[in-house]
Amino acid sequence: MIPLGTMSAMQLLSIRGATVCQNTVSSIESCTQRLYEQILLTNNLGVDSNISAVFVSMTRDLDACFAARGLRKYDVPMFSSVEPNIKGALKRCIRLLVQVNCEYTKVAQHIYLGGAKTLRPDKAKFVVAMDGPAGSGKSTLAKIIAQRLGVVHLDTGALYRAAAIKLIKTGVYKEGLTLDLDRLSQVLANTTIKMDYDALISRVYLDGIDISQDIREPNISRIASIVASNPFLRQYLNKIQSQVASQQSCVIDGRDIGTVIAPNADFKFFVKASEQERAKRRYNDLVRKGQSIDLDSVMVDMKERDYNDSTREVAPLYQASDAILVDTTDRTVVQSVSYIMRHIFGKNG
Numbered sequence: 001m002i003p004l005g006t007m008s009a010m011q012l013l014s015i016r017g018a019t020v021c022q023n024t025v026s027s028i029e030s031c032t033q034r035l036y037e038q039i040l041l042t043n044n045l046g047v048d049s050n051i052s053a054v055f056v057s058m059t060r061d062l063d064a065c066f067a068a069r070g071l072r073k074y075d076v077p078m079f080s081s082v083e084p085n086i087k088g089a090l091k092r093c094i095r096l097l098v099q100v101n102c103e104y105t106k107v108a109q110h111i112y113l114g115g116a117k118t119l120r121p122d123k124a125k126f127v128v129a130m131d132g133p134a135g136s137g138k139s140t141l142a143k144i145i146a147q148r149l150g151v152v153h154l155d156t157g158a159l160y161r162a163a164a165i166k167l168i169k170t171g172v173y174k175e176g177l178t179l180d181l182d183r184l185s186q187v188l189a190n191t192t193i194k195m196d197y198d199a200l201i202s203r204v205y206l207d208g209i210d211i212s213q214d215i216r217e218p219n220i221s222r223i224a225s226i227v228a229s230n231p232f233l234r235q236y237l238n239k240i241q242s243q244v245a246s247q248q249s250c251v252i253d254g255r256d257i258g259t260v261i262a263p264n265a266d267f268k269f270f271v272k273a274s275e276q277e278r279a280k281r282r283y284n285d286l287v288r289k290g291q292s293i294d295l296d297s298v299m300v301d302m303k304e305r306d307y308n309d310s311t312r313e314v315a316p317l318y319q320a321s322d323a324i325l326v327d328t329t330d331r332t333v334v335q336s337v338s339y340i341m342r343h344i345f346g347k348n349g
C-alpha cells in the first residue's frame with residue numbers, strides 16, 4: 001500500500017496539444033510524433049516518465065492512417081477518437097491529451113503547433129506578420145484576420161504617423177531638412193505613444209490624446225514615410241512593437257514586421273497589388289472621407305513613399321524569404337482573407 005503522505009505529493013496531470021497536418025501517412029505520423037515529443041520536452045518529461053495514457057483525436061478529413069501509429073514506438077496506452085464535424089472548425093487537426101503521474105506541484109504546459117496555435121490564442125502565443133506597400137490592403141486584411149482569430153491588431157504605421165505628428169508639432173521635423181538627433185532624442189524622451197485595443201480595434205494616443213483620426217491626413221502619410229528612415233526613431237518605435245508582440249497573440253502589419261520586428265513570426269505574409277490599383281484604392285478612400293484630391297497626385301505621393309520605404313538604409317520594405325505572397329490586385333477582400341486563413345489554418349506544426 002502507498003502511504004497517504006506519498007500519494008498526496010503526486011497528481012495525474014493532463015496536458016493538451018494540437019497540430020495540423022496533411023492527409024498522408026507520413027505527415028500524420030510525423031506531425032503526431034513531433035507534437036508528442038514537444039509536449040514531453042516542454043513539460044520536462046522523458047519517454048520513461050510515468051505516462052498513464054495518451055488520448056488521440058483526429059478530424060474526419062484525416063483518414064490516411066491512425067495518428068496513434070506515430071506514437072507506437074513509445075509504448076504508451078493510447079485511445080483514438082474522431083472529433084465532431086463542426087462547421088468552420090479547424091481542418092486536418094490532430095489533438096493529444098497526455099496523462100502523466102507526476103509531482104503535485106507540476107503545472108501543465110499545453111502545446112499548439114502550426115495552424116493549431118489559432119485554437120487557443122490565450123494558451124499558445126502566436127504572431128501573424130503582414131508587410132506590404134501603401135494601398136496593398138494589408139491593414140484592412142490584418143484587421144479582419146485579427147478579428148477572425150480573436151487577437152489584437154497592431155497597425156505599426158499608426159505609430160510612425162503618431163511620431164510624425166509629434167515631430168511636426170515640436171518643430172523637430174522641418175521640410176527638406178534632416179532631423180536633428182539631439183532634439184529628436186529629447187522630444188522622444190518626453191513622448192508617449194500608446195495603442196489601445198477597444199473591442200479589438202486599435203486606437204492611437206499621443207501624450208494621452210486620441211489622434212486616431214488626425215494620423216490619416218495625406219500630409220501625415222508623406223511625413224511619416226520621411227521620418228521613418230531615421231534609425232533612432234525606428235529603434236524607439238521598435239520597442240513599443242516588440243513589447244506588444246511579446247505579451248500576446250497578435251496580427252501586426254507594417255513594412256519590416258517579418259524581417260525585423262518579428263523575424264520568427266509563426267505566419268508571415270507579404271501583401272502587394274499593382275501601382276494603379278493601389279493608387280485607385282487610396283484615392284477612393286480619401287474621396288470617401290470628403291477630401292478633394294486628384295488621382296495623379298495620389299499616384300505621385302504613393303510612388304514617393306514606395307521609393308522612401310524600399311530604399312532606406314534601415315529596415316527597408318521587402319518580402320521576407322519565408323513570407324507568403326498575397327497579390328490583392330484582382331482579389332476581393334473576402335477572397336484575400338480566405339486565402340490567408342487557408343494558409344494559417346493549413347500550416348503544419
Ligand code: CDP
Nearest residue numbers: 134135156157158160224225228254255256
Ligand atoms: O496605410 P499605409 O500603408 O498607407 O501607411 P502606414 O502603414 O500607415 O505607414 C505610414 C508610413 O510609416 C509608411 O509609408 C512607412 O514609411 C512607415 N512605416 C514604416 O517605416 N515601418 C512600419 N513598420 C510601418 C510604417
